[in-house]
Amino acid sequence: MDTTDVVIAGAGPTGLMLACELRLAGIEVTVVDRLPARTGESRAGGIHARTMEIFDQRGMLDPLIARGRRIASGHFAGLPLDFTDLDTRYPFTLAVLQSVIEEELDIRAVAAGASIRWNAPVTGIRQDADGVDVEIGGAxxxxxxxxxxxxxxxxxxxxxxxxxFAGTDATMTGMIADVELSHPPEGPVFGRRRGAGDYSIIQFEPGWYRLMLQRYDRALDRGAAPDFEDFRARFVEIADSDPGMHSPRWVTQFGDAARHAERYRHGRVFVAGDAAHIHFPAGGQGLNLGVQDAVNLGWKLAAAVRGRAPEGLLDSYESERYPVAARVLHNTRAQTALSRPGPHTDALRDMVASFLDTDEVRRQLASMITALDIRYETGGAHPSTGYRVPDADLRVGGTDSRVHVLLRTGRSILLCHKWIPDIAGWEDRVDVIETHDRAGTRSATGSGGVGTPAAVLVRPDGYVAWAGDGPGDGGLTEALTRWFGPAA
Ligand SMILES: Cc1cc2nc3c(=O)[nH]c(=O)nc-3n(C[C@H](O)[C@H](O)[C@H](O)COP(=O)(O)OP(=O)(O)OC[C@H]3O[C@@H](n4cnc5c(N)ncnc54)[C@H](O)[C@@H]3O)c2cc1C
Known part of the structure; x- marks a missing residue:
């Protein structure tokens, strides 16, 4: 029988990101996938700011930026959301295909030492007090x-x-075709609402377009696999014309079924990504959610494998991530409702669009879609705790750096700006880094609306576990114990 520390079922973006996280922590990992090889299907069309920050925290973003296209906005039910004033280094949507993201993650995971096995479906699971036996292909x-x-x-x-996996069934059908166009519309994004549904055309790569349509008069027929001519016929039904689509790369259909795993953990078995939550791909949030699940779970699982996970650490994966996914299911249901055809929805859309003219409302919605506003219950009194750590420019040991670069080790860091707290007994798990201002550059203001604290304890996933404004600021020992276990 083969043995390893962690088996990951599924070599999609969630599984590959988790494999990268576990390898970074030195954990042995085997990824198994039922497919004979990667399909290369385009699927997701982009990633949002928080996911870009997370990739940056691991030094994985540059190749994706190089292969993607920046779009200064996102949308809510097709209503444009300007991202340009979001408090992040990445105030845009990065249009990059899921196939490209998977390719880059695969390279990274394999280079880090993950074993990826294709033609290897999980067919059985038996767990006991010490481990889990994962049956592959019944053999x-x-x-x-x-x-x-x-x-x-x-x-x-x-x-x-x-x-x-409870939730709501599909009420409508969406279709996508990635094609070339003989008569493309003006501009990179074009959309129209019509009687039976709506359609949009997005320029994806030079010469390539993603055509999308949504129809509300029929629920998804799971048995039917559409081909390109089906797509063309449905598109013309809604749009009344064909912009000269040809040379299809990928055609698919999907519904708005929204389901959520009742639990993310059963003993030694966890679920993450689409295995834990599915929803309509409105606003482009699913892949982002899965990558962020993986980064939340990775360091906790690594601590557990080493026998160093404090009580409750593994369960915090579900308590932190479940509400985040529940919120996405909620907002995608709202987006489907706001997209239905008819004069009542038209009136509602006009009103929502006028609310979005108010910057504060638009920023709040944009921060939710991009996942920049996530706050976990990490404990601690400082207003920045639980938020993502802002990617401030810093000087460390006489060299220019920034917070996300310091997180690339995958370890927890204690950033000491004006005060170096004593963390004797935890130095094996937390790196103490003395930092100085970098004049005239990006400061550490941001999430939580606070300035640079004197010292900040950041978890490996980039969330603030504790912050203090000076000596005597309590709670650091509790935070270290809660997240990393007792002092050595
Ligand atoms: C049309 C469309 C557009 C989308 N657009 C966006 C977007 O713009 N932005 C966004 O963030 N998200 C988007 N999404 C959602 C995104 O594609 C998914 O959320 C994402 O693929 C989830 O990744 P995952 O790794 O969790 O699961 P998957 O990508 O589904 O990967 C699961 C893997 O598990 C394997 N597997 C299945 N069963 C077994 C088994 N028994 N044993 C072993 N392996 C198994 C499968 O072969 C597969 O490789 C879109 C989805 C669709 C359909």
Missing amino acids: RTIRAAYLVGCDGGRGAVRTLTGID
């Missing part, structure tokens, strides 16, 4: 300390573990 077994199901909405791990 082989891999023994691991933990199993994580990153095997998508119809994956086996959640089902085999008996975790319920």
Whole structure:
């Protein structure tokens, strides 16, 4: 029987990101996928600011920026949301195909030492007090300390573990075709609402366009796999014309079913990404959610494998990530409702659009879609705790740096700006870094609306576990113990 520390079912973006995180922490990992090889399907069309920050925290962003296109906005139910004044280094949507993201993550995971096995479906799971036996294709077994199901909405791990996936069924059908156009519209993004539904055309890459349509008069027929001519016929039904579509790369259809795993953990088995939550791809949030699940779970699982996870650490994965996904399911349902055809929805859209003219409202919605506003219950009294740490410019040891670069080790850091607290007994798990201002550059103001604290304890996933404004500021020992266990 093969053995490893963690088996990850599914080599999609969630599974690959988790593999990268575990390898960064030195954990042995085997990724198994039921497919014979990567499909290369385009799928998701972009990532948002928080995911870009997370990739930056691991030094993985540059190749994606190089292969993507910056769009200064996002949308809510098709209503444009300007991102340019968001408090991040990445105030834009990065239009980059999921196939490209998977390719880059795959390269990174393999280079870091992850083993990826194709033609390897999970078909059975048996867990006991010490580990889990993962049956592959009914023939082989891999023994691991933990199993994580990153095997998508119809994956086996959640089902085999008996975790319920309750929610709402599809009420409508969306279709996508990635094509070339003989008569493209003006501008990079074009959309129209019509009687039976709506359609949009986005220029994706030079010469390539993503055509999307949504129709509300029929729910998704799961049995039907559309081909390009089906797509063309449906598109013309709604748009009344064909912009000369040809040379399809990918055609698909999807519905607005929204389901959420009742639990993210059953003993030694976890679910993450689409295996834990599915929803309509409105606003482009699903892949982002999965990557962020992986980064939340990775360091906690690594601590557990090493036998150093404090009480409750593994359960904090669900308590932190479940509400984030619930909110996405909620906002995508709202977006579907706000997209239906008819004069009542038209009136509602006009009103919502006028609210979005108010900067504060627009920024609030944009911060939610981009996941920049997430705040976990990390404890601690300082107003910055629980938020993502802003990527401030700093000087460290006489060299220019910035916070996200300091997080690339995948370890927790204690940034000491004006005061170096004593953390004797935790130096093996937390790196103490003395920092100085970099004159005239980006400061550490941001999430939580506070200035640079004297010292900040940042978890490996980039969230503030504790912050203090000077000696005597209490709670640091509690925070270190809560997140990293007792002093050595
Ligand atoms: C048309 C469309 C457009 C989208 N646009 C966006 C967007 O713009 N932005 C965004 O953020 N999200 C978008 N999404 C959502 C995004 O594609 C998903 O959220 C994302 O793929 C989830 O990644 P995942 O790794 O969790 O699951 P998946 O990508 O589904 O990967 C699961 C993997 O598990 C494997 N698997 C399945 N069963 C087993 C088994 N029994 N054993 C082993 N392996 C198994 C599968 O082969 C697959 O490789 C879109 C989705 C669709 C359909």
